[in-house]
Amino acid sequence: MFAKALGDDGAELRPLEPWQAEEFLAHMDRGRDHIGRYIKLPDIVTDLDSARSYLQSYADKAAADSGRLYGIWADGTLVGGVLFRIFDAGQGNCEVGCWLEQGAVGRGLITRAIRVLIDWAVDVRGMHRVEWVTSAANTASINVAKRLGMVRDGVLRESYPYRGVRHDSEIWSVLADEWRTARAQH
Incomplete structure (x- = not known):
């Protein structure tokens, strides 16, 4: 178990694992409306069994080296x-994503946490390309991509069916050399 400080405000990044299903469900219940505006996670995690199953799917991905999940504690x-x-x-590509309760918005938590993930992906695992996929209507998410120095690769028109409506998705990315250069300049 580890906890990585996300600054000096007491926020931490930690693995989010199946044994934390009750805490995860309580978090999802608190943030369901806000989180569910653009992503399906609150529709997937509706009770203790589905919370445990979702967390287990990422434990399985971690074991297979095909994905990972971390919680943000404030x-x-x-x-x-x-x-x-x-x-x-193998391909040197990954996709990062996020969600946050409304009460935690505006503190820079997502930007700081994603920086930790990208640093690890690029520096430790040798990833070449890190992607960020978001609803074209999600201004907050697009602003995170911009703060991270990502480049907008394009828009996939009406590619994302969600709650009976098709939405445009924006694809943003940063390449390893771009990430290292930007980090060195700060």
Whole structure:
């Protein structure tokens, strides 16, 4: 078990594992409306069994080196998470993603946590390309991609069916050399 400080405000990044299903479900219940505006996670995690199953799916991905899941704790409470939704070490490509309760918005938690993930992916695992996929309507998510120095690769028009409506998805990315250069300049 580890905890990585995300600054000096007490926020931490930790693995989010099946044994934490009750805490994860409580977090999802608190944030269900806000989190569910753009992602399916609250529709998937609806009870203790589905919470445990979702966390187990990422434990299995971690064991297969194909994905990972981390929680963000602020003041000892789980308030969000970040993940490697896709992790393909052979191809050198991965996709990062996130979610956050409304009460934790505006503190930079996602940007700080995703920086930790990208640093690890690029520096430790040798990833070449890190992707960020978001709803074109999710301005907050697009702003995170911009803060991370990602480049907008394009828009997949009406590619994402969600709650009976087709949405555009934006694809953003940063390449390892771009990441290292930007990090060295700060």
